[in-house]
Amino acid sequence: MTTTAVLAHGLGGSADLPIPFTYAVVGAAWTLTFTFAVVALAWRKPRFDPDIPGRPLPVWVTTVVDAPVTRWLIGAAGLAFTAWVAVAAVTGPQDSRNALPGVFYVLLWVGLVALSLFLGPVWRVISPVRTVLRLVRVTRDGVTFPRRYPRRLGYWPAAAGLFAFVWLELASPDPGSLTAVKIWLLIYLAVTLAGALLSGPRWCSHADPFEVYSMIASRCAPWRRNTDGRIAIANPFNRLLSLPVRPGTVTVLAVLLGSTAFDSFSAMPVWRNFVDTHTSGTWDASAVKTAGLLLFVVTVAVTFSLAAAATGGVDREGRRALPGLMAHSLIPIVIGYVFAHYLTYLVEKGQQTVHALMGSHDAEVYYLLSMHPSVLASLKVGFVLLGHVAGVIAAHDRALRVLPKGHQMTGQLAMMLVMVGYTFTGLYLLFGG
C-alpha cells in the first residue's frame, strides 16, 4: 500500500465523544453569567499593564537559561530531533504506522502550544532553522543579511504558513499522505531558511508560522522578562498585552480559531453529506472543504474586527487601530479551544507517536482520557470556559484603556456579544451539533 488511509487530521484512531447536552448547557449558562458580571460589575479603571514588572526569580535561573551553553545544547537537541524524525520518516514503514504524521500533527502542532504555554516562546530556541542560522553567523564573522524584512509584511507570511498547515490537515485531498507531509515540511524548511538567510532572525520571528504560534501561546505563560532581562513570575494578563500588533496579527489569530472550529464542524454528518453529494472527485471535495475553511477563518476575522471597531467617539484612524489593540484578548480563547479539541490527541496520539519514533509499534498506549469520558467532557467545557472568561476580562480591561470616555460601556458590548457567540458556537460544535 503506497498511500495511507484518508483520515481526519491525517491520523488514524477514533475521535472524542461529543460532550453531553447538560455540560453544554452548564457551560453556556456560565458563559453568560461571567460575561455580564465582568461588564457590569468588574473594575472601572484599567488594571493590566505590560510594563508592570513580575516577581523576579533567583538570578541563577536567568543565568542558566541565557547561558550560551544551554542555548547551544537545546538548539543541537532540536536539530538532532529533526534529523531523527527525518530518518524515521524515510526509513520507517511507509504506511499509517510511520511516525511522521504524528510528529507533524500532534507533537508539532499541539505539543508546541502546550510547551509554549508552560515555558514561554520555546520555538525560537529549538527551531532547527534558527540553529542553522546561528551556526552560519558564528562560522562567518560579521555576516550581513542582504535585505531588511519589510515592515508592512508583518505577520502575513506566518498567517499564510499557518493556513497552509490547517489546509493540509483539514481540507487537502489526503491529510494522511506521507508524501504530502514531506513536501509540506520541505517547502517550510526551504522558505524559512531562505528567508532567514535573506533577512536574518527577524524573518524567523515574523514569518515562521511555528515561531509566531509559539510566541502567541507564550503570552499566556506565567513567566516574563523584566526590563533588566531577568526572568520573573508574572500575571499572564499583563503579559497578554505584550502581543506585538503588526499587520496580520488578527489574521493569525483568526486562522487558529477558525480552523479549530472548522475541524469540529467538518465531522458533522450534515457537512459530510453536503460534501459527498456536491462533489465527485477528491480534488472537488478538497475545493469545497477549502472554501469552508476559508469561510470560518474570514468569519472570525470579520466579526472580531467589526466588534472591536464598533464604538462611538473615535476617528477613522482610531477605529482602524482598534482590532489590533484588542487582538490579545483572542489568545486565551484560541488556547482554550485548542486544548478542548486536541488534548486527547496530545496525550494519546502523542504516546503512539513517541512509540513509533522509538520503533516500538506494539507498545501499549494508555487511553487515560478516552477511558473516562465524563472527566474528558468536563475538561473540555472547562478549557472553553476558562478561555472565554480570560478573553472577556482581557477585552474589558483593554476597552477601558483604549475606548474614549463616555463610550467605554457601550463600546465593548459588541465585543462581548461576539465572544459569547464564539463560546456558544464552540460548545455547540463540541456537543456535536
Next chain:
Amino acid sequence: MAATVVLTGAVLATAGCTSSTEEPADRSSATAAPALSDQQAPPARVVIDVTIKDGQATPVNQQVQAAVKQPVIIRVTSDAEDELHVHASPEHTFAVKPESLQSFQFAVEVPGKVDVELHDLNRVVATITVQ
C-alpha cells in the same frame, strides 16, 4: 452437507477478514458468532448495512450507537473490491470483495467516535459513537 459448507465458508470468511486485525481475541469472537444469520442475532450486536454498486456506496454517513466491547457487524454487498477501514484504537482493516452479504465483525475497546470508511470510494459509511 450444504449447511456445513455454508458454515465453513462463513467461518473462513470471517477468519480471513479478522486475520488482518492481528488480535487473537477478535478471531475467537468472530468464529464464535456466525455472522450471516441475523435472525438469531442477539440484540446485543450492532449491525451496519452498506451496498456498493456502480461506484456508489449507500447509505453513507450513518450515525450508530454502540457500547464498549459490544460486537459490531458490518454487512457489505458489493460489486467491486474495496477496503474497509475502522478508525478505532487500534485500527481494523477488512478487504471487501465483489460479493453479496459479506460480514465483518469487530468490537471497540476505547470510547470515542469511530469512523468506518471505504478506502477506495473515499466515503464514510458510518460513524459509531462508542460509550
